Structures are given as structure tokens and as C-alpha cells.
Amino acid sequence: MSLVVVGSVAYDGVETPHGKVDRMLGGAATYIALAASYFTPVKIVAVVGDDFAQEDYDLLAGRNIDLAGLERVAGKTFFWAGVYSADMNDRTTLRTDLNVFADFQPKLPESYRSAPYLLLGNIQPELQRGVRAQMNGLRMVGGDTMNYWIKDHRDELLRTIAEWDFLLINDSEARMLSGEHNLRRAASKVIEMGPHTLVIKRGEYGAILFRRDGHFMVPGYLLDDVFDPTGAGDCFAGGFIGYLASRGIDARDGHIDFLDLRRAVIYGSVMGSFCCEKFGVDRFRTLTRAEVDARYQEFKTCTEF
Amino acid sequence: MSLVVVGSVAYDGVETPHGKVDRMLGGAATYIALAASYFTPVKIVAVVGDDFAQEDYDLLAGRNIDLAGLERVAGKTFFWAGVYSADMNDRTTLRTDLNVFADFQPKLPESYRSAPYLLLGNIQPELQRGVRAQMNGLRMVGGDTMNYWIKDHRDELLRTIAEWDFLLINDSEARMLSGEHNLRRAASKVIEMGPHTLVIKRGEYGAILFRRDGHFMVPGYLLDDVFDPTGAGDCFAGGFIGYLASRGIDARDGHIDFLDLRRAVIYGSVMGSFCCEKFGVDRFRTLTRAEVDARYQEFKTCTEF
Numbered sequence: 001m002s003l004v005v006v007g008s009v010a011y012d013g014v015e016t017p018h019g020k021v022d023r024m025l026g027g028a029a030t031y032i033a034l035a036a037s038y039f040t041p042v043k044i045v046a047v048v049g050d051d052f053a054q055e056d057y058d059l060l061a062g063r064n065i066d067l068a069g070l071e072r073v074a075g076k077t078f079f080w081a082g083v084y085s086a087d088m089n090d091r092t093t094l095r096t097d098l099n100v101f102a103d104f105q106p107k108l109p110e111s112y113r114s115a116p117y118l119l120l121g122n123i124q125p126e127l128q129r130g131v132r133a134q135m136n137g138l139r140m141v142g143g144d145t146m147n148y149w150i151k152d153h154r155d156e157l158l159r160t161i162a163e164w165d166f167l168l169i170n171d172s173e174a175r176m177l178s179g180e181h182n183l184r185r186a187a188s189k190v191i192e193m194g195p196h197t198l199v200i201k202r203g204e205y206g207a208i209l210f211r212r213d214g215h216f217m218v219p220g221y222l223l224d225d226v227f228d229p230t231g232a233g234d235c236f237a238g239g240f241i242g243y244l245a246s247r248g249i250d251a252r253d254g255h256i257d258f259l260d261l262r263r264a265v266i267y268g269s270v271m272g273s274f275c276c277e278k279f280g281v282d283r284f285r286t287l288t289r290a291e292v293d294a295r296y297q298e299f300k301t302c303t304e305f
Numbered sequence: 306m307s308l309v310v311v312g313s314v315a316y317d318g319v320e321t322p323h324g325k326v327d328r329m330l331g332g333a334a335t336y337i338a339l340a341a342s343y344f345t346p347v348k349i350v351a352v353v354g355d356d357f358a359q360e361d362y363d364l365l366a367g368r369n370i371d372l373a374g375l376e377r378v379a380g381k382t383f384f385w386a387g388v389y390s391a392d393m394n395d396r397t398t399l400r401t402d403l404n405v406f407a408d409f410q411p412k413l414p415e416s417y418r419s420a421p422y423l424l425l426g427n428i429q430p431e432l433q434r435g436v437r438a439q440m441n442g443l444r445m446v447g448g449d450t451m452n453y454w455i456k457d458h459r460d461e462l463l464r465t466i467a468e469w470d471f472l473l474i475n476d477s478e479a480r481m482l483s484g485e486h487n488l489r490r491a492a493s494k495v496i497e498m499g500p501h502t503l504v505i506k507r508g509e510y511g512a513i514l515f516r517r518d519g520h521f522m523v524p525g526y527l528l529d530d531v532f533d534p535t536g537a538g539d540c541f542a543g544g545f546i547g548y549l550a551s552r553g554i555d556a557r558d559g560h561i562d563f564l565d566l567r568r569a570v571i572y573g574s575v576m577g578s579f580c581c582e583k584f585g586v587d588r589f590r591t592l593t594r595a596e597v598d599a600r601y602q603e604f605k606t607c608t609e610f
Contacts, residue, residue: 087486181392184527205510206524217524217607219511222489262610302522303608305567 001139002041003245004112005033005238006131007121008101009046009070012280013081016088018227024280025056027078028121028144031231034284035238035271036119037063038292040245043112045069045131049077049100059281068109075100088229089203108134117245119237122146125153125160132163140244140251142166142195144237150176162194165251168237170201183208187215196254197261199240199268201233209265216262219303221273221295228279232272239271240264270295306444307346307371308550309417310338310543311436312426313406314351314375317585318386321393323532329585330361332383333426333449336536339589340543340576341424342368343597345550348417350374350436354382354405364586373414380405393534394508413439422550424542427451430458430465437468445549445556447471447500449542455481467499470556473542475506488513492520501559502566504545504573506538514570521567524608526578526600533584537577544576545569575600 012026029046036042043066052072061067078101081094106127113135120128120143132141142164149157150173161167167190175181178189183200187210190198198210206220243264249256270292277283317331334351341347348371357377366372383406386399411432418440425433425448437446447469454462455478466472472495480486483494488505492515495503503515511525548569554561575597582588 182528182530184529202510205507208524208527215527215607216610217527218610219513219522219524222513222520222522223487224489225487259610266610300610302520305521305523305564305571305605 001245001248002115003036003117004043004115005029005119006045006106008078009048010078010080014228014230015083016228017086021279026280028234031234032119032121032238033065034281035235036242037065038289039242045106047071047100047104049075052077069112073100088226106131119241125149125156129160140165144168164195166197167195168199174200201236207265209261218265218269226276229276232275235275236268236272240268243267266296266299306550306553307420308341308422309348309420310334310424311350311411312428313383314353315383315385319533319535320388321533322391326584333539336539337424337426337543338370339586340540341547342370343594344547350411352376352405352409354380357382374417378405393531411436424546430454430461434465445470449473469500471502472500473504479505506541512570514566523570523574531581534581537580540580541573541577545573548572571601571604
């Protein structure tokens with residue numbers, strides 16, 4: 001069932017110990033949409049400038065992603081550049097040119113409004129809230145945020161996530177949002193803020209899904225090589241919500257089968273792991289659904305006892 | 306079946322964000338033996354000074370640990386003191402007084418020599434090798450080491466672990482020993498050095514078991530509070546080998562059921578997690594086998610999908 005994805009479509013400059021690319025397709029909405037497209041029909045809401053390349057448009061369209069909500073305006077596309085540390089656990093931002101993204105006001109085409117699933121990538125909480133208000137008949141909504149919104153736009157953010165079914169953040173964000181260092185206690189506090197489901201992404205160490213009635217943990221997939229971790233968290237989000245959308249999960253009454261959520265976490269982990277295998281979105285140029293399912297099985301083999 | 310444990314029995318001074326204890330029972334052999342004692346009969350080989358307290362002797366004896374190999378000599382027991390960082394992922398050593406441990410020459414009582422299992426705690430590799438040479442009829446042998454031996458006694462260490470079935474080390478030690486940052490490649494290199502089984506302990510992030518034919522990953526148990534992580538890695542080792550000994554696993558032909566190894570990793574994780582719940586060895590004063598098995602089940606519930 002259809003999933004609306006909102007966030008940035010961008011160009012990235014990335015340097016990792018494996019190489020350097022000056023400019024390539026990136027942005028949270030791009031990664032989320034590509035990953036989710038392996039599971040469910042995706043509709044993107046984003047803005048790009050008049051420099052947005054036809055080949056990048058074609059890559060998204062080639063994955064059957066609906067681009068009716070990809071607004072093109074005069075100016076340049078959002079550009080971000082960063083360099084990763086030797087172990088790739090840290091990165092330094094070299095440049096952030098918001099360009100046309102600075103005035104992004106997500107507008108949903110009429111054809112998007114009745115989609116049952118909504119994933120809000122990391123943008124200003126008030127904009128995330130505005131998008132949710134434009135939708136009707138949502139079965140499940142959730143999204144991502146970051147330290148900047150947690151620190152400097154806390155009230156806005158709390159109003160926004162109060163209406164979400166799930167929140168996907170990393171461990172340091174969970175600690176910052178809750179004021180608790182211990183992840184179990186941090187999760188309890190975040191769940192009090194509204195979302196009945198919290199997924200804490202831990203990069204190479206995997207992820208933990210928390211609900212009031214328990215939690216589920218998955219270790220990180222062991223890659224032979226991490227070429228570029230950019231977008232891995234967004235791909236996790238895309239795999240997570242994409243799988244739930246493909247199953248037609250309805251979160252409106254708060255009761256979701258825990259097994260579906262567990263499997264969604266695994267598919268999220270699978271998509272995040274593939275993302276790291278090449279620079280930028282390159283892995284998605286060749287990735288097949290069969291490879292996705294094979295890696296899901298590999299997770300089972302490597303974790304069951 | 307009987308397990309011989311060799312290593313330090315010590316007094317520790319520990320400070321964590323939860324408190325400070327100036328002097329309490331510690332040492333690798335103590336933690337390994339206590340944890341393993343929930344699964345199998347344990348025989349300890351270690352040295353203490355004439356300051357070693359009767360109540361500490363009684364704690365070990367109370368867990369049916371054979372203390373025939375606990376040598377008492379004139380002088381003071383090994384003393385270590387350290388302080389943990391706020392997140393407890395780092396610790397600073399404040400004091401190391403080797404005392405009687407400086408001249409430790411492990412001597413196995415006759416009654417120990419035919420025990421089928423041997424766990425060599427972190428001591429000088431040549432001493433570990435000498436202990437192994439005193440045993441006959443071993444079904445399985447393995448142990449721990451540390452950065453100091455890897456860097457400064459590499460040849461000795463390589464000769465020693467070449468005779469082991471398994472090696473239990475943390476991720477930074479695996480990287481140092483192999484010269485590879487990537488854990489998958491690091492593990493392949495370590496397995497070339499001799500041990501057919503490598504367990505990489507990752508603290509709060511769990512553990513990974515590697516063999517030539519695959520690997521098994523477990524996330525770390527989510528504790529409500531980590532009071533004191535001292536000894537957690539040793540307790541992991543004790544649970545791991547203790548479970549294998551209780552099953553009578555014979556590693557001499559190199560074929561071990563992977564499922565037994567997976568379960569051993571879980572029992573290791575269980576014992577490591579309990580260790581952190583109180584200061585020093587305190588958790589083992591009250592811990593029951595029923596609690597151990599309940600936590601094993603909890604690991605299953607939190608990781609299966």
C-alpha cells in the first residue's frame with residue numbers, strides 16, 4: 001500500500017577512507033524512497049533546483065517512485081559535503097548549502113493525500129506536522145529527527161511526535177531527547193511523549209525496537225567493507241516502513257503484531273547494510289529483491305539459537 | 306564435566322558513577338570460576354597472599370569451586386584499582402600492585418590434570434602454555450589475552466593460542482592481533498592463527514562468534530543499570546566454557562555443533578550481564594540457576610523474529 005515520503009533530495013559530496021565523490025545524488029527522502037521501493041509503492045515530496053539532473057530523476061522513476069510531489073524551482077538543489085573518520089563512526093560536515101531547500105514548504109498533490117503510510121524524514125518539525133495534517137486515512141505515520149530540533153525546537157518537536165506511531169532516531173538523539181543515558185529508561189520516556197514504537201538505530205551495532213510491552217534487538221550486519229555509510233539510517237527507515245506498508249499494517253488502534261515489527265526492523269537493517277556497500281545510492285542501481293530476501297535469511301542464520 | 310580455570314584472584318578498588326568500593330574480591334579467575342560454577346564443577350589455579358580473607362575463600366568454596374590449586378604464599382594478594390568514565394565504556398587504572406602474583410607459576414594439583422576443560426584467564430602467554438602442557442585428555446581449551454601480550458609478547462602469544470580451540474577477546478584486541486580494522490577480516494586472520502573458534506566481546510554491544518563456516522551475533526543485554534562492569538568479560542568466558550563443559554562437548558576433532566556454540570555465547574552474555582548488576586562479585590552471592598535460565602529465555606524473546 002502507498003507510502004508518502006517527505007524530506008530532502010540533495011546532492012552530496014562525500015569522502016570516506018575508500019574514496020571521494022564530489023557530487024552525487026543524496027538526501028534523506030531519496031534514500032528512504034529507494035529503500036522503501038523494494039517493498040511498496042512510494043510517493044515522494046521534496047524540492048529540487050533547476051540543476052537537478054535528468055539521470056537522477058530517471059533513477060527514482062525507474063524504481064516506480066511517484067514524483068508528482070517532487071517540486072522543481074529556480075535555484076540550486078540542496079548541497080551537503082562531509083568527510084568520515086577512519087573508522088567511519090564520525091563525520092565532519094564541510095559544507096551545507098540549503099539553496100532551494102531553505103524555503104521548502106511541502107505541498108502534497110491531491111493524489112497523495114489518502115495514502116495510508118507516511119514517513120517524515122528529518123526536516124523542521126513544524127513542516128513534518130503540516131504534512132501530516134494534509135493527509136487523511138493514515139494507517140501509520142512516523143519519522144526521524146536530529147539533535148538540532150531536539151535542542152533548539154523542542155516544543156515544536158514534542159507537538160509533532162505526539163501524533164506519530166513511531167520515531168526512528170539514533171542512540172545519542174534518544175539520550176538527548178529523554179535526558180536519560182540508559183537506553184531502556186530513555187526509551188520509556190520517549191514512548192511517554194507519544195509514539196507507541198521507538199526504534200533506536202545504533203549504526204554498526206544494530207538497532208533496538210522498544211514498545212511498552214517489550215523490546216527487540218538486532219545486531220548490525222557484518223559487512224566485508226563499509227564504503228560509505230551516508231544514508232544508511234534513512235535506508236533503515238525506508239526498509240522498516242516499506243515492509244509494514246507492504247503488509248498493510250494498521251496502527252490506528254495501537255495494536256500491531258510484534259512479529260511484524262521485528263521483521264520490519266530486520267528489513268530496515270538489511271536495507272541500511274546494502275546502502276553502505278557502495279558510494280551514495282549506487283548500490284540501489286543493481287540491488288534486487290532476491291538479494292534483499294537472501295540477506296534477511298542471513299540475519300536469521302546469524303542470530304538464531 | 307570438570308573445568309580448570311587459571312588466572313588472577315585479586316582485590317580490586319573500583320569507582321563507577323554508582324559508587325566506590327575501596328577493596329573487594331576480584332580477579333579474572335574469580336569471575337570466570339564463579340560464572341562457570343552455575344554450569345559445571347570448577348577447579349581454580351591461582352595464587353593469593355596471606356591477607357586473603359576467609360570470607361572470600363568461603364564464597365568460592367560455597368559455589369563448590371575446588372580450591373586445591375589456590376596457592377597461599379607469604380605477601381600480599383594482587384591489588385588493582387580503577388575508575389570508570391561516566392558512560393562506563395572506558396576505565397583508567399589507578400593502581401596495579403602485582404604483589405604475590407608477580408611470581409605466579411601455576412602448579413596443577415594431580416587431581417586437576419585429567420580435567421577435560423581448561424580456561425586460561427589473561428596471564429603471561431608462556432604461563433598459559435605451561436598449564437596446558439600439564440593437562441592430559443583435554444576435550445577443549447581456550448582463553449583470554451590482552452593488548453600488552455599482543456603488542457610486546459607476540460611470538461609467545463602466537464605459540465600459545467596455536468594450541469587453543471577458542472580465543473575470547475574484545476574488538477580492539479582482535480583488531481590489534483590481526484592488523485585488520487574490519488571485524489570479519491580480523492576474525493579470518495585470527496582463525497588462521499590456530500583457534501577454530503573466536504569470540505569477540507563487544508561490551509554493551511554484545512558478542513560475535515566466528516568460525517570458518519560462519520558467524521553468530523548476539524546484541525548486548527539491556528540492563529536497567531550498570532553498576533560495575535568489572536569482570537563482565539570474564540563472566541562471559543565462564544558462562545561460555547561452563548555451558549560447553551556441562552554439555553560434554555568434545556572439540557578434539559574440530560567438529561562442534563554450531564548450535565551448542567551459539568547457546569554458549571548466550572549463556573556467556575547472560576553471566577556477563579548479571580555481573581554488571583552489582584559491585585564486584587556481589588551479584589553471585591544471590592544469583593540462582595533459575596534466574597540464569599530465565600535471562601537466557603529473555604535473550605530469545607528479545608532477539609527472535
